[in-house]
Amino acid sequence: RGKGDRGKGGLRFAAVAPNREDRLVVPDGYESAVVVRWGDPVLPGAPEFDYENQTAEAQAEQFGYNCDYVQFFPLGANRGLLWVNHEYSDEALMFRGYTDGNAATEEQIRIALAAHGGSVVEIERVDRTGRWKLVTRGRRRYNRRITAQTPMRFTGPAAGSDLLKTAADPRGVTVLGMLNNCAGGTTPWGTVLTAEENFNQYFVLGSGAPEDQKAALKRYGIDTASTTPGGRRFDRVEERFDLSKHPHEANRFGWIVEIDPFDPDSIPVKRTALGRFAHEAATTAVARDGRVVAYMGDDSRFEYIYKFVSKKHYIPGNDWHNRTLLDEGTLYVAKLTGDSPAAEVDGSGKLPADGAFDGSGEWIPLVSGNVSHVPGMTAAEVLVFTRLAADKVGATKMDRPEDVERNPVTGAVYVALTNNSNRAPAQADEANPRAYNKHGHVLEIVEHRNDAAAKTFTWSLPLVCGDPADASTYFAGFDKTRVSPISCPDNLAFDRDGNLWISTDGNALGSNDGLFVMPVTGSERGHLRQFLTVPLGAEACGPMITDDQRSVFVAVQHPGEIDGASPETPKSHWPDGGTSQPRPSVAVAWHSRGQKIGS
Ligand code: FEO
Ligand code: CA
Ligand code: CA
Ligand code: CA
Numbered sequence: 001r002g003k004g005d006r007g008k009g010g011l012r013f014a015a016v017a018p019n020r021e022d023r024l025v026v027p028d029g030y031e032s033a034v035v036v037r038w039g040d041p042v043l044p045g046a047p048e049f050d051y052e053n054q055t056a057e058a059q060a061e062q063f064g065y066n067c068d069y070v071q072f073f074p075l076g077a078n079r080g081l082l083w084v085n086h087e088y089s090d091e092a093l094m095f096r097g098y099t100d101g102n103a104a105t106e107e108q109i110r111i112a113l114a115a116h117g118g119s120v121v122e123i124e125r126v127d128r129t130g131r132w133k134l135v136t137r138g139r140r141r142y143n144r145r146i147t148a149q150t151p152m153r154f155t156g157p158a159a160g161s162d163l164l165k166t167a168a169d170p171r172g173v174t175v176l177g178m179l180n181n182c183a184g185g186t187t188p189w190g191t192v193l194t195a196e197e198n199f200n201q202y203f204v205l206g207s208g209a210p211e212d213q214k215a216a217l218k219r220y221g222i223d224t225a226s227t228t229p230g231g232r233r234f235d236r237v238e239e240r241f242d243l244s245k246h247p248h249e250a251n252r253f254g255w256i257v258e259i260d261p262f263d264p265d266s267i268p269v270k271r272t273a274l275g276r277f278a279h280e281a282a283t284t285a286v287a288r289d290g291r292v293v294a295y296m297g298d299d300s301r302f303e304y305i306y307k308f309v310s311k312k313h314y315i316p317g318n319d320w321h322n323r324t325l326l327d328e329g330t331l332y333v334a335k336l337t338g339d340s341p342a343a344e345v346d347g348s349g350k351l352p353a354d355g356a357f358d359g360s361g362e363w364i365p366l367v368s369g370n371v372s373h374v375p376g377m378t379a380a381e382v383l384v385f386t387r388l389a390a391d392k393v394g395a396t397k398m399d400r401p402e403d404v405e406r407n408p409v410t411g412a413v414y415v416a417l418t419n420n421s422n423r424a425p426a427q428a429d430e431a432n433p434r435a436y437n438k439h440g441h442v443l444e445i446v447e448h449r450n451d452a453a454a455k456t457f458t459w460s461l462p463l464v465c466g467d468p469a470d471a472s473t474y475f476a477g478f479d480k481t482r483v484s485p486i487s488c489p490d491n492l493a494f495d496r497d498g499n500l501w502i503s504t505d506g507n508a509l510g511s512n513d514g515l516f517v518m519p520v521t522g523s524e525r526g527h528l529r530q531f532l533t534v535p536l537g538a539e540a541c542g543p544m545i546t547d548d549q550r551s552v553f554v555a556v557q558h559p560g561e562i563d564g565a566s567p568e569t570p571k572s573h574w575p576d577g578g579t580s581q582p583r584p585s586v587a588v589a590w591h592s593r594g595q596k597i598g599s
Helices: 003-007 106-115 211-219 379-384 386-392
Strands: 030-037 067-074 079-086 117-125 132-134 144-146 151-155 174-176 181-186 192-196 256-259 269-271 283-286 291-297 301-303 305-313 329-338 358-368 401-406 413-417 441-447 456-464 489-494 499-504 514-519 529-533 539-545 552-557 585-591
Touching: 030 079, 030 117, 030 132, 067 192, 067 585, 079 181, 079 192, 181 283, 211 386, 283 401, 291 401, 291 413, 329 386, 358 379, 358 386, 379 386, 413 489, 441 489, 489 539, 499 539, 514 539
Parallel strands: 067 181, 067 539, 151 269, 401 489
Antiparallel strands: 030 585, 067 079, 067 552, 079 117, 117 132, 117 144, 151 174, 181 192, 192 256, 256 269, 283 291, 291 305, 305 329, 329 358, 358 456, 401 413, 413 441, 441 456, 489 499, 499 514, 514 529, 539 552, 552 585
16 A cells, blocks of 8 residues: 555545435445345244235344444454344334324234344355355354343443332343444444434323423423324333333433343343433443543434543453443543634634634543432432433533544544534534534544543534535535535444544435545545445445455445335335335445455
């Protein structure tokens, strides 16, 4: 690899143009293929997908719906495991004739419960290329399905607290299933961290909200005024989803869940020390002194960015010890302060006189182990009602913090802020500088001394998204005539060269969502280019670039999810084509001649 190559981040592909095609579009010189689709058999002996004859029993053994976070764990050069989140079910696209949860059959509700969670699937390389496919023969001993009914346990300071106790679990230490697992991360000891996000949408308040829970439920997006049961009506098959009967059940969702992809018999663990909110992701780093840090976003409008710092140190190879690290430590929330006069930040997105949206920040401690730092709240309350705690300490309300990733080359930390239609001009600040932020932006955090455990940091916005012709966009000062339009950044990833990969959800510019890449250092900083687009109605999740940089996995979530789309009138037929129903699927793209992704 030449020097000039390094300066450009090694990126030479010609950008994919915005489009409305019902297929995966990759740059010239690249190919793509589907790896695993909704309904493909995961467990040995599972039935083949049969759209017209779905059962809950089959779904619990098949790949779930709406694939989101993707992680790849190599098993040698030509085999590996994929971990995939299944965020949510879209019944209108899953079932013919579906109207709503009240009219759904109980079997449809059970299928939806089984379509949530996650999958572990073993994959193998095809013909020494960057292409991978499902292993469909032989032992497949790692393959696993986790659903909304899989037994899990709680650990950490809030485990066993009254706030987690229910009739089914009077000790507050076990729970069935995980819900709305969006993005995620990995640990240095090789496990997955998967993030429960919008869990609020699964609960009903049959005979009214419990009075003492109302404020907390409201702060977590559960409409306490409405007792008309709507949504998926999981409560029709599992009473625990009715909070008027089981008021603490909602407290048992909204956590970071740790799962060992190599042990299909292991019990997933909800780590309460990492707090409870609409968790988007958890990205770990090892601090200078060996403590483990997890960065996390809370994806709702005006929510916060958090980080957890373990008390004890990571010991390479000591698995038993390392698996206790996320149970004890300090949970912090971010406060960001701009360095330009407030009068120069008017909500228009115009750069301040110093030429940058930037400033300094601090990590405010909320709770350390069993010690609360928030007046009037116990440690358990801070962990279960983390949003309420963060409200009290003056944290900075952000434009929907989604994925967080750390640059493996520089150590800088990046946060996708997807959009915020509700921010009024008077609420603009230097870290969230556009009112009614339709297209979102990306935040760069540089920790003090580049130490992940630091208590202070500096920050800037290298990317303010939108059509580059729009004066309120910013591409780190790069020539805007040479960049791709981008809207609603959601998931982030780095390749080994330190290029930032960004996938989008909800492109407000009107074309399909996709995957982009942008160098963040050198003269190419800000040179954003679109690498692929996903089919109609889909968002692009994952993404995951393998360590050998020959493959990029992308989860194509909710193809065909367009207003008015149904099995009768699908707006997408991806990936099976013809008149088929769309199927959320993980795809892989690779360079035809085996060059690294982005070449
Ligand atoms: Fe599930 Fe925040 O995206
Ligand atoms: Ca500034
Ligand atoms: Ca997301
Ligand atoms: Ca999103």
